[in-house]
Amino acid sequence: MAPSAVRGPAATTVTITGAGGQIGYALLFRIAAGEMLGPDRPVRLRLLEIAQGVRSAEGAALELQDCAFPLLREVDVADDPLAAFDGCDIALLVGARPRGPGMERADLLAANAGIFGPQGAAINAVAADGVRVVAVGNPANTNALIAAASAPDVPADRFTALTRLDHNRALGQLSAALGSPPDEISGLAIWGNHSATQFPDVSHAVVRGEPVIDALAARFGGRDTADAWLDDIFIPRVARRGAEIIDVRGSSSVASAAHAAIEHVRDEQAGTAWTSAAVVSRGEYGIPEGLVCSFPVSSDGGGYRVIEGLPIDDRSRARIDVSVAELVAERDAVRALGVL
């Protein structure tokens, strides 16, 4: 059973689906410790699981109580989406079937389409008016699209999908190549789908005020060598990092994914000048309206907005188009399943 409620000031209700799973376990304690919403915001956690996962979520709830987090007001475990999303302010949609060795994320479309529709409908019915939702479970972009389509009364721009992990992966690779700490690098962008077609774009990035492309040219002994490193090493490594982790660990990324999800929500709520997130396209950069596509984004604390007006060269455009074509194909496949 869930620990009993503790009285206290108004708390933010955070619903985590798949809370009994790996990422859920890596998320819950950090959220309860205030790492996502800050040290001044009490939280109420609602953990959604399917029947097989309920005991695991209940165990996590017991451990949460044993941590006696000062900000944690209440923990509930449910296997009913209407109970779990009741009054929800922030939803992290994690529960899904993870990818195994040899599978592409798109293989998961059919398996997961039936999860995110009903959850979107429950959010529509019982969540708080200002609810914000991030899809983590794969295929994340299209799962967010499905959830948004199933919640017609919630503005679509409240639904996002996680590409912050890809952003952080790109930052980690650049940091290692340039020998500069990650916080000295800004202006990176992930475009497109959270999949192997994504485009990690350094063309707007700077390191200590210098264009990253110039720093890479200095590091690799010329612009051609730097371009070859980007094309042959950096982009495929970032885009296929999820598969690399699965290959090495034997299961998909957990702590880095949870960390990225916490940063995604934290920056959306607290504000940021620049990061990457998958948001509902309003036609920016010619990307079809309604697709949940990763862009460079900023937030003033009221939700992510696409950073517009960046120059896009032909090579970048071609890479973006490939990933957007995959998103269109996923959307069409879901339509064919009758879900959208």
Ligand code: NAD
């Ligand atoms: P996991 O198998 O450990 O946990 C998933 C949990 O979801 C399980 O406990 C399961 O019982 C639960 N679940 C399944 N269907 C559910 C439903 N309808 N409602 C509520 N809960 C449900 O998997 P994990 O390692 O925690 O990964 C979760 C998802 O996150 C996977 O889809 C994985 O591919 C994805 N992922 C995304 C990113 C990203 O960057 N977007 C990164 C890593 C993992």
Ligand code: LMR
């Ligand atoms: C990741 O990027 O690590 C996750 O999306 C898991 C996966 O299937 O690659």
